Amino acid sequence: MDSQKLETILDKHDRQPAALLAILQDIQEEENYLPKEDVQQVAKALSISLARVYSLATFFSSFSLEPRGKHICTVCMGTACHVRGAPKLVDHIRREFDVPETGTTKDLNLTLETVNCVGACALGPLLILDQEYHSNMTPAKLDRVLKPIKQD
């Protein structure tokens, strides 16, 4: 994040150590992840040890320390979705987008993640794309859903 932007976020929260969480959230919101330099800068600006900030940043699963794509695609790999063919979906996406099993494409377009059971087993296999749920997924349906993202 450019330093001007970070300064704005810090100022917005009056550089209060108590606002650490909110500051990290703002950075995550902007960048889709917490860049290392920003985390270090925040620690310095708030006079909190890097160890504390790092602990907090790794505690909440809503933060990511790795770059994340513009689009987030989450495939449920819970038991029910698994037997209904979720691994095939994952393979398909990996082939189409050249992305590691859980990771991000080089152009930061897409991040592929897997989760265990999101509690909608009857609708499986389930895929969540940018917070939208898609049920009863098949590779054919997948192509349709992913098309706009591929062109993005």
Add this chain to the structure above:
Amino acid sequence: MAVQDEQKVSFQIEGRSYQGIREESLLGALRRYGYEVPSLCYHEAVSPYGACRLCLVEVQKGKRRKLTTSCNYPVLEGIEVFLDTEKVVSTRKMVLQLLLAQAPEARSVRELAEEYGVTDTPFKKDEGNACISCGLCARVCKEIVGADAIGFAGRGLGKRMVSPYDETNQACIGCAACVVVCPTDCIGLKEENGIRSIERWHRDLPMKNCKVCERPFAPTFQLNHFADQIGVEKSHFDTCPNCR
């Protein structure tokens, strides 16, 4: 330190009466009176954290009796403490099984487990690990040393004690206090060719040689830090404690 009368409380251990200080650590009091209670994550100089769960006792307070860790249990008026009850021992055995799974490489855990007849664990082992994630190193680093260089990353089962980003720790002054207190000896200290390495935190610091005996005795970085802290000239630490 003089203890005010109103801070004194009477309580019982195994049916015998003792005086303690209100809200002090129960484990601290037990140790003071010579009782043996196993523990790995307690140090009287820093705040208790209740991580290893070995210091279990049963405490009766009024009508209620419960199993609790003693390091972070405050001494209160009228409590009755029981040490190695059946419940305590059987729970402690399970705790030892969990610790064996968490840190199969920790010798202190294995030895303690053996004392309790626990030689194996039904839980899945975290192979190669010796750290019990007790946080004692970080508490000492923060509360005593004041460097606050290390902390937990992650949470739950994935919780790990690391240097931020698991990289060279620039905040670590190389004092090795964490190495000394670590109950499972999994931090690692090496001194070679005038360099002190705190291995777990990837910190290598050149040592200062004593002006008199010419032997390296402490990292220059640490000595400068101390000099700043207590407000003396850096030259104050030109000679080692032995030659001073």
